[in-house]
Amino acid sequence: MSDAPRAGNCPVAAARGLLLQAGRGDRDAFAELYDATSGLAWRFARSLAGEANAAEVLVQGYVEAWRAAPRFDPAQGCALAWLLRHVERAASEQWSGGVAS
Template identity: 75%
Template sequence: MSAARRPGACPLAACGGLLLQSGRGDPDAFAQLYDVTCGPVYRLAVSLVGEANADEVLVQAYVEAWRTAPRFDPAQGTALAWLLRHVQRVAGEQFSGEVA
């Protein structure tokens, strides 16, 4: 049983390992990462671009995260922070100038 599924374990604590596995091409690890992080990632997207555009930002941020997962370095910060930076970048690129 993975740390993300162990009772009493903090699911976010497993994100770094899941993102590292994703970087090695493991789609199941990426699916687990999505399950654990989609709540905070979506909430940030809503706060940045509003509910009407949040899904688009969420999808694009996870696509970029999958594509760039091999570059994740846990020494530089947490996996959740890394994902949230993707959301901020996508929101800024796609919706700069629009108010949430």
């Protein structure tokens, strides 16, 4: 990946709504969530995994977030933090050689 994802303006309420929609299978909402959050998530992935591995970590984090979206519970916390936790887990799995923690 030659270009980092673009920085987006993601108000917490918008991320929450988009993630809830994605949890109901709305791919367009998830794409919008990606567009709005990927700049921040890219920087986070890069800080965890380094420039060379950031793209892989980012993609894996979003794949896992898509799969887990039906289980997102806004009463349990912020959507953006929830999403970044999936990126963090992807980085952790990369460090451990792909073995889930």
